[in-house]
Amino acid sequence: MYTGLLHTHKLLVLLFLIHYVVKLLLLQLGKSEQLAKYTKVTKVPEMIISFGFLATGVWMMLQGALFNNLIVIKLICIFTAIPLAVIGFKKSNKALATLAVILIIASYGLAEMNRSKKTGKKIDTSAAASPLEAGKMIYENSCVNCHGSDGKTGNSGAKNLAATTLTIEEQKERIRKGKNAMPAYSDEIISESDLDAVIEYLGTFKQ
Numbered sequence: 001m002y003t004g005l006l007h008t009h010k011l012l013v014l015l016f017l018i019h020y021v022v023k024l025l026l027l028q029l030g031k032s033e034q035l036a037k038y039t040k041v042t043k044v045p046e047m048i049i050s051f052g053f054l055a056t057g058v059w060m061m062l063q064g065a066l067f068n069n070l071i072v073i074k075l076i077c078i079f080t081a082i083p084l085a086v087i088g089f090k091k092s093n094k095a096l097a098t099l100a101v102i103l104i105i106a107s108y109g110l111a112e113m114n115r116s117k118k119t120g121k122k123i124d125t126s127a128a129a130s131p132l133e134a135g136k137m138i139y140e141n142s143c144v145n146c147h148g149s150d151g152k153t154g155n156s157g158a159k160n161l162a163a164t165t166l167t168i169e170e171q172k173e174r175i176r177k178g179k180n181a182m183p184a185y186s187d188e189i190i191s192e193s194d195l196d197a198v199i200e201y202l203g204t205f206k207q
């Protein structure tokens, strides 16, 4: 459910962004007739797209998307951009319209940055007495927000780790590469040996 929303949301935001870049280009190039025509033709689709991305965004938040500073800045950008865009294009004010499009692009970029930021910092496991303990340390710090302490919580569309059908290798690959809302953890964040330790810890959920 969450993952479907995420894809729909991303697609709608991208369409919205492209639509406004086209409008800005027409405005900047002084093609006011074409701009008026384009605006008229795209009026209804634009309403559907904007409603769609706001609705999917709110819906994802209700489904347990994680809040952080980047998301808050992203929201401020987008809610500033929309009125600026409306006024900027209505009054053919190039500066305002450009600012609005920059803000839309910025909020899109922030959403992408958010993905890598979620991996957080490297966890020092040198004090752990065993690999299993090291795995638990990493899990409790980096994974628990989405997967829950029993591995079964599904925040942000996270999969139930106690019921995974993936092989060990596939699980490792998923942790390294990420998927949908699942962040990608490079070996700078989780070393090879720590990755083995986390996998060992995930195994305890199955019992």
Ligand code: HEC
Pocket: 003, 066, 118, 138, 139, 142, 143, 144, 145, 146, 147, 155, 156, 157, 158, 159, 160, 161, 163, 164, 165, 166, 171, 172, 174, 175, 179, 180, 181, 182, 183, 185, 198
């Ligand atoms: C921001 C939320 C989030 C965090 C943090 C997170 N995950 Fe995930 N995880 C997900 C989501 C969402 C999926 C499902 C991806 C998909 O297949 O669509 C997932 C899937 C997985 C899977 C594959 C399960 C399956 O059966 O497909 C594994 C393994 C996994 N996560 C391990 C981890 C580990 C280990 C950590 C911590 C190092 C972690 N995750 C941190 C959200 C998260």
